[in-house]
Amino acid sequence: MIRKAIYPGTFDPITKGHLDLVDRGLKLFDQVIVAVAAESAKVPVFSLRERTEMAERCLEGVARVEVVSFQGLLVDFARKLKVQAIIRGLRAISDFESELQMALVNRKLGNEIETVFLTPKANYIYLSSSLVRKLAMLGGCIDDMVEPYVKAKLEEKFQKNRQ
Amino acid sequence: MIRKAIYPGTFDPITKGHLDLVDRGLKLFDQVIVAVAAESAKVPVFSLRERTEMAERCLEGVARVEVVSFQGLLVDFARKLKVQAIIRGLRAISDFESELQMALVNRKLGNEIETVFLTPKANYIYLSSSLVRKLAMLGGCIDDMVEPYVKAKLEEKFQKNRQ
Amino acid sequence: MIRKAIYPGTFDPITKGHLDLVDRGLKLFDQVIVAVAAESAKVPVFSLRERTEMAERCLEGVARVEVVSFQGLLVDFARKLKVQAIIRGLRAISDFESELQMALVNRKLGNEIETVFLTPKANYIYLSSSLVRKLAMLGGCIDDMVEPYVKAKLEEKFQKNRQ
Amino acid sequence: MIRKAIYPGTFDPITKGHLDLVDRGLKLFDQVIVAVAAESAKVPVFSLRERTEMAERCLEGVARVEVVSFQGLLVDFARKLKVQAIIRGLRAISDFESELQMALVNRKLGNEIETVFLTPKANYIYLSSSLVRKLAMLGGCIDDMVEPYVKAKLEEKFQKNRQ
Amino acid sequence: MIRKAIYPGTFDPITKGHLDLVDRGLKLFDQVIVAVAAESAKVPVFSLRERTEMAERCLEGVARVEVVSFQGLLVDFARKLKVQAIIRGLRAISDFESELQMALVNRKLGNEIETVFLTPKANYIYLSSSLVRKLAMLGGCIDDMVEPYVKAKLEEKFQKNRQ
């Protein structure tokens, strides 16, 4: 049996913490599908296309990984892909709260799919896309947090905003 | 490749919440090893032998599951068994805190083994071995919380204590 | 003495979790007043009129319950109604934090009125209006979460948005 | 209908925070029964008799309050007393966690009885019996935390221990 | 050596809780610089100029305190001012989470500057600028929460909004 997992998120933008989690997922599953959500609670800074492209670039050449975008309900999409698991990262309490809620809701909606929580490297425990955006906007150093391609995209985005 | 996971704990005693987690682990892994720890922060109510036996009885006939007991460091034991993952249940915040600590420590000590957090059925989100022991001691109904064999063992244990 | 309690909220929209809490309130109080707040931290999806109407429909025929809307400070409104208590639901940690803050502030502002926290049915512990809105928007099944009338209203609202 | 509530605890010893909660309970219920539990997770410093006596002394002359001690399961005892509600205090997160667990368990065991959480005065938000015991043992001032009778009992207890 | 600390924030508006923290900072440092951030996660209600002016008015005549505004990254600004420490208030869990994140990030970005957490007076433990704004908007009493000058500014702001 081929074991597939979906790793959903907004990835606005994808960080080294996300990439670390993909690596961890690959230790446990034969295939990891990075699924970029069209919809988001907050209006994303990057378009769906930009977010998907950044994820693709960062994961280029990584075997057994696929980047896709999706619309609508995660569980419906996961079911179509016939995955066994949803991968989620666990970093902090606030994370845990909403993650537990989503895990319970997703189980209700798609009972056969298990949510699997993995913890990132200790270095990335404080890292989030919103932190990266904030630092990039204020001109802070983000070299340890995102890949060079993403860094360039962030600089481009926030320069445009300033002009 | 055969995917093996270890599910460690004190199992004092094993509950329906634990059994639910074993089921979830079996969806993701080819083999799940329930590992009963000799040492525990608190002195267990049941002996290592009793705890292991209860786990064995409850999991009798379940394919792809093995019950073992172990002494010493979890990571050393997990390494010997060549497992890819440590399974842990996530129920509440206090859980999450110490679980995250153990996950980070275990990663430090045995970097190649991933800790995987799974959430039990919503019905079991409040369930713990200590709750079961407390209710059994006070004469509360625990039919929804443990298997009949474990219930009998608890009644036996607490009756002895009373005499 | 007649014991009256107010159950305030945005109710955007009212869920089965809210209705469960009204039932629990009715076990403790002679009268429960569901008070729909005009103001909200976030711009509500439904108008005050719509939110009040949905609450009325869901509670039609339930004895000892009244639905009202209010503007301004909860404590001022509660004092006018001569209630002894403010009912609030407790679901998760994040809830608890802001609820405790509001309870302390409301006590400061209206010392004679006690805030009473009740916990919903375990099934509803993950349920919130924002979750319902999100699922409705993405096309997920919400039959277990809201009454049919509210479900229809949500479908109507999000269909309009799509056109 | 007479509305009765039980306020259970170890009361080892009863503090001004507990007394504040009794007052709040009396605003909502016709009768409040302070129920001193024989059993406790930790071995109490004071005997059941001492704990009950201290509660009685502190509540002497307060109308509509009764102090009793009980053995076994809270829900069984509450059912015998025909109370509508269990009163619990909410102070901090750690509190909240175990309280929510007990509320869900108690509902399971005695569905007709509602757990009602009340918050103490802001001054007492940090106050607990274990804090009082610790301060008394180390010779700290506890005048704001317990009634004079309890203070005397604590001094007596810890002097004995030192001799 | 002169010990300087920076106390950064949005101060939208400055509250008695903030002023209490400045006092505490002055016990530990020779100089405390209140630094009003131009950028904020949410659009502030008051302009940078208004927020800075309110802080200045409330701290007029307090020795060893300076009010400044800043743009960009806190750590860059703190480094220019040659401060040894960043002061932050700790009130509640949610606070703690994001504060710990910022402390770790700031350490990464400006390793020589230490983040120092102080706790406000117990009375102010529930107090925040957003609570003050909400109460002011709804017409609640905020005399215990802000200085008269700030209260007047809030009234002015929310009256304008209503017209």
Place this chain on the structure above:
Amino acid sequence: MIRKAIYPGTFDPITKGHLDLVDRGLKLFDQVIVAVAAESAKVPVFSLRERTEMAERCLEGVARVEVVSFQGLLVDFARKLKVQAIIRGLRAISDFESELQMALVNRKLGNEIETVFLTPKANYIYLSSSLVRKLAMLGGCIDDMVEPYVKAKLEEKFQKNRQ
């Protein structure tokens, strides 16, 4: 004015996380007094003399630091030493809760002394004396967690226990 801070704890045993905090304290204060508490909630593994000696050894030659042991109430001791501040480390939520409680109590008991919370290096965020003891007992590697002298003492202690 000479700025002195006390850093109290059980130090059972002193870890690299504690030493990191002493370093951070020395950036802010002229003198840091490491105060080993005689009393502890749990019976310590090491005697007061052993705990004090380990702290002394680890801090030998570090300028402006003093190691002392104390009995009774921290605030009374701190007042005698005429310190301006109590230093405490903040690592996790559970920490935060009890730390906030102690900070509020200590302020009540000794109003002039400020509690200052510092965060350890990210590497030490999971580190605690109880973790070190547990790992040492189970034979895990603790080289990154304690100084060689402390490691030797732990090995000695747990070997004795085994014989």
